[in-house]
Amino acid sequence: MPEVGSPVWKYTLRRLVLIIPTLFLLGTILFFMLRVLPGDQALFITSGEESVASIEDIEALREAWGLNDPLYVQYWRWLSDILRGDLGYSRYADRPVWDALSSKIEVTATLAFLSVVVALAWSLPLGIISAIWRGSWVDQTIRVVTAAGIAMPNFWVAILMLLFLVKFFNWIPPVQHVSVFEEPFTALKRLILPAAVIGFRSASTISRMTRSTMLEVIGDDYIRTARAKGLGPWVVTLRHALANAIIPVLTMAGLLVAALMDGAVIIERIFTLPGLGQQIVDATSARDFVMVQGIVLILALFMMLWILIIDLLYAWIDPRIRYE
Amino acid sequence: MQQATPDAAMQDTVSITKTARIRSGLLDFGRSHPTGATGGIVLITIILLVLLADFVSPFRSDRTVARQLLPPMSEATIEEGTLWLGTDELGRDLVSRLLYGGRVSMFVGIMAPLIGVAFGTVLGIASAYFGKLFDLLVQRLVDTVLILPGIVVAMTITVAFGFTVPVVIMALAVSYSASSVRVVRSRALTLSNMQYVEAARAIGSSDARIIFRHLVPNSLPVSMVLVAVSVGAAITAEAALSFLGIGIQPPIPSWGNMLTRAQQSFHFAPHIAIAPGMAITLVVLAINLFGDSLRDVLDPRLRNVR
Numbered sequence: 298m299p300e301v302g303s304p305v306w307k308y309t310l311r312r313l314v315l316i317i318p319t320l321f322l323l324g325t326i327l328f329f330m331l332r333v334l335p336g337d338q339a340l341f342i343t344s345g346e347e348s349v350a351s352i353e354d355i356e357a358l359r360e361a362w363g364l365n366d367p368l369y370v371q372y373w374r375w376l377s378d379i380l381r382g383d384l385g386y387s388r389y390a391d392r393p394v395w396d397a398l399s400s401k402i403e404v405t406a407t408l409a410f411l412s413v414v415v416a417l418a419w420s421l422p423l424g425i426i427s428a429i430w431r432g433s434w435v436d437q438t439i440r441v442v443t444a445a446g447i448a449m450p451n452f453w454v455a456i457l458m459l460l461f462l463v464k465f466f467n468w469i470p471p472v473q474h475v476s477v478f479e480e481p482f483t484a485l486k487r488l489i490l491p492a493a494v495i496g497f498r499s500a501s502t503i504s505r506m507t508r509s510t511m512l513e514v515i516g517d518d519y520i521r522t523a524r525a526k527g528l529g530p531w532v533v534t535l536r537h538a539l540a541n542a543i544i545p546v547l548t549m550a551g552l553l554v555a556a557l558m559d560g561a562v563i564i565e566r567i568f569t570l571p572g573l574g575q576q577i578v579d580a581t582s583a584r585d586f587v588m589v590q591g592i593v594l595i596l597a598l599f600m601m602l603w604i605l606i607i608d609l610l611y612a613w614i615d616p617r618i619r620y621e
Numbered sequence: 622m623q624q625a626t627p628d629a630a631m632q633d634t635v636s637i638t639k640t641a642r643i644r645s646g647l648l649d650f651g652r653s654h655p656t657g658a659t660g661g662i663v664l665i666t667i668i669l670l671v672l673l674a675d676f677v678s679p680f681r682s683d684r685t686v687a688r689q690l691l692p693p694m695s696e697a698t699i700e701e702g703t704l705w706l707g708t709d710e711l712g713r714d715l716v717s718r719l720l721y722g723g724r725v726s727m728f729v730g731i732m733a734p735l736i737g738v739a740f741g742t743v744l745g746i747a748s749a750y751f752g753k754l755f756d757l758l759v760q761r762l763v764d765t766v767l768i769l770p771g772i773v774v775a776m777t778i779t780v781a782f783g784f785t786v787p788v789v790i791m792a793l794a795v796s797y798s799a800s801s802v803r804v805v806r807s808r809a810l811t812l813s814n815m816q817y818v819e820a821a822r823a824i825g826s827s828d829a830r831i832i833f834r835h836l837v838p839n840s841l842p843v844s845m846v847l848v849a850v851s852v853g854a855a856i857t858a859e860a861a862l863s864f865l866g867i868g869i870q871p872p873i874p875s876w877g878n879m880l881t882r883a884q885q886s887f888h889f890a891p892h893i894a895i896a897p898g899m900a901i902t903l904v905v906l907a908i909n910l911f912g913d914s915l916r917d918v919l920d921p922r923l924r925n926v927r
Contacts (some may be wrong), residue, residue, distance in 0.1 A: 325763045334781045447689060448906035450857045452864055453898035456884060460891055558770035563861045577773060581780040589777065597768045600900070 309609065316601050324590060328372055329588045359392065362388060375590070384594070385587035389580070394591040397576075402595060403476065404572035408495070409554075409559050411488055415496030416503060416553070423500070424507025425534065428515065439504070451560050455494045455567045462490075491568045495560035499553050503546060509541040517541075531595030546613050547607060554603045558579055560594065650918065657914020663907040669722040678717040683872050709893050710882050719900050723872035725786065727904070729869070730856030733790045734848045736799030742844045744798065745805030746836045750813045750828070760806075763799045771796035772858060776867055784870045790861060793878055801847050806845050812836055844917045850914035853905040860901055876901050 368375075378385055384394040427439045462468045476484060514520065515538055523533045558610045562574030569575075571591050580588035651658035670677055709715055748759040766774065771793075778792035780885035812818065813836060821831050822914075862868030863877025871878055876897045 309752060319761070319764060319768065322761055323768065326762075326765060373717075408650075444906060444909070445902065447740065448853065448902045450860050450864075450898065450901050451903075452861055453894075453901065456880065456894050457898070460888070460894065463888060464891075555694040555767075555770055559858075562770060562772050562776070563865065565864055578776055578780060578865075581777050582733075593769060593773070596770065596773065600768050 305609070305612075309605070312605050312608070315600065320594055320597060324375075324594055325372075327590055327593055328375060328586075329368070331589060332368060332371075334584065366544055371574060378416065379594075384591040387580075387585055387588045387591075389583045389585040390588065395590055397588065398573070398595065400476070401571055401573050401576050403478075404570050405561055405565070405574065407484070408492055408565070408570065408572065408597070409557050411485075411492035412495035412499065412557050412560065415492050415559075416499040419496060419500035420503035421539075423508060424504035425511060425539065427508040428505065428511035429534065431512065436494075440508075443501040445504050447495055447505075449498075451494050451498045452567055454497060454562050455491070455564055457489060458494060469553055487568075488570075491564045491570065495557060498560060499556055502553065502556075506546045508541060510545050514538045514542045540614070544611065547611050547614065554600060554607075558600070574591055622790045634660070650914070654914035654917065656910045657917075660907040660910030660912075660914070663903070664911055667723065667904055667907070668727065670721055670726055674717075674720040674724055678720045679714060681717065681721075683711060683874075684717075709879070710886055710890075714891065715896050718874050718879060719876070719896060722876050722879055722897065723900060723904075724854055725873055725875040726859055726877065726901070727809065727867060729786065729790055729793070729859045730852050733793035733859070734797045734851035736790065737794035738801045738844050738851065739799030740794070740835065741798035741847075742805045742840055743832070745802040746809040746813075746832055746840060748802065748811035749806045750836060756806075759802065763802045766795065767803075768798040771823060772861065775858065775862060779862060779867050784868060786869060786873070789868050792862075793858055797847075797848060797851050797855070800845065804847060804866045805840050805843060808840055809836055812839050846912070846916045846919050849908070851913045853908040856901060856908075857904055860897075 356365075364371075375385065384398075386392070387394050387397055390397045423439050423443070428438045430436050459469075520533060520538055523537045528537075561572065562577075564570075565572040565574040567580075573596065577589060579585075579594045580592065743758060744909060748756045774795055775789075775792040778795065779788055782792075783789045818831060818835060821835055826834075858873065859868055860877030860880070863870075863875045864880045866878075866881060868877055869875040878896040880894060883897070886893060
């Protein structure tokens with residue numbers, strides 16, 4: 298743990314403070330963009346086949362929920378709620394946004410975390426092997442597989458995997474959702490397949506990156522020196538080559554978060570996981586703006602924290618990088 | 622990576638005609654980047670096929686022509702002589718569906734990055750050129766868009782504004798314009814300090830003239846590469862949206878929405894799940910191979926841009 302007042306500490310603090318204006322701007326833009334959309338919550342809730350609501354009823358709902366107030370009044374109400382740490386009350390779900398979201402955040406976050414683990418477990422060995430045995434049939438196979446892995450849409454891979462498992466093993470992943478904190482094993486059994494699908498795609502990108510950065514490093518003088526002084530091939534590869542080759546790979550990891558989240562949102566729907574991706578589509582079509590804003594702010598916060606962690610990690614691995 | 626050698630081709634440009642120069646340029650590209658050239662050829666073939674779908678396709682994409690869910694290459698299909706890939710859940714010919722669906726998917730996949738990057742290029746250059754408050758505002762805006770997963774941005778837009786082709790294109794274009802603003806701006810920062818920009822300003826050129834006559838043409842290689850490397854992702858993104866039912870809607874076929882029904886019937890008719898996915902994979906692979914080589918030729922420094 299770095300001591301208070303050190304450059305790392307100051308840097309982290311400044312980055313954390315900078316998150317606030319970005320979230321504020323995002324929230325504000327989103328607030329006004331959503332209000333431009335046709336239709337509102339009162340209309341959505343009262344519409345439907347057996348609805349008996351009259352125009353007066355809808356108007357009364359709007360009045361009661363403050364939807365008829367001028368935009369700046371609504372904006373001010375939202376802003377003062379947010380500043381008090383209150384994400385608002387979803388009329389559609391009929392509960393506070395935070396209550397509705399907390400279990401979904403857990404699903405999406407667990408899924409994202411598992412996919413990172415899968416992606417790294419796949420990609421680093423593949424990339425290293427590919428670089429060491431460059432030009433061999435192993436390398437060729439890995440390159441073809443990873444090139445295909447980038448080209449295959451992940452939802453399609455998910456469909457094929459399900460097909461494969463049902464056809465040959467007669468196995469369907471469990472559909473009942475449980476929390477990771479209550480029944481970790483059952484939850485993992487349910488989450489591992491979607492995580493593998495999401496991770497596979499990112500793994501392809503990372504292993505190709507690892508291969509090319511490893512190849513750049515392997516030709517360097519210091520690797521030859523390490524070999525010349527009699528170090529074993531594993532020590533040279535892992536301790537000397539990989540330590541330097543991994544740095545550009547980590548930069549990519551920041552971008553990969555976005556890819557992982559993209560994947561999580563789509564794959565959640567195929568495996569009917571009750572996560573944020575499912576929720577944001579439902580909320581947008583229900584014109585549940587408070588909910589949409591809540592989800593977007595949480596996703597943005599999550600992404601920014603992740604990028605910060607990667608930047609810190611990056612500087613920890615490469616001491617040449619200074620905090621400025 | 623081996624570089625194309627334009628020098629050799631350039632030496633006797635005076636004597637040879639333009640077509641001959643293009644031909645030798647293409648040959649050079651093929652020789653130095655065989656995978657890229659293969660990707661390019663595959664891509665051009667597929668584009669021609671989907672463009673000429675009216676002539677090549679055995680049936681129309683929305684006609685029931687045979688029994689439902691006929692497997693590919695079955696006796697029944699061979700008797701018919703045309704239904705090579707079998708039929709889908711409504712008895713429509715899969716080959717025809719792939720051709721017409723490909724037309725939509727590829728149109729969206731090419732237009733979204735094209736529009737997005739074009740807008741992003743102008744905004745990025747303007748941001749670098751004007752600097753100050755404008756630059757600051759644009760940068761904050763770009764950061765804000767990029768902090769969100771692209772699919773979430775696209776989803777919100779299509780769910781809100783409707784599931785039509787133009788809306789899907791715009792929804793996807795937003796992310797590409799934001800990421801291209803960043804890349805183009807950093808390049809344009811160097812460009813706008815060049816002497817020719819100063820010279821143009823000295824002889825009284827307007828800002829618009831400097832931007833569109835000097836800075837935009839000089840940033841074009843970067844933008845072209847950005848488009849080329851984004852098309853594959855855009856095709857996949859469109860497929861994902863349409864697959865989830867929040868992109869392009871039936872009866873308009875797209876590779877994505879052809880897979881929507883596949884999830885229900887794939888246990889007994891896997892071919893309707895496999896064919897559209899293969900089509901997407903083939904096209905995206907071809908584009909990526911071509912795009913990577915194009916990047917090497919046009920701008921090797923962009924290697925890490927997704």
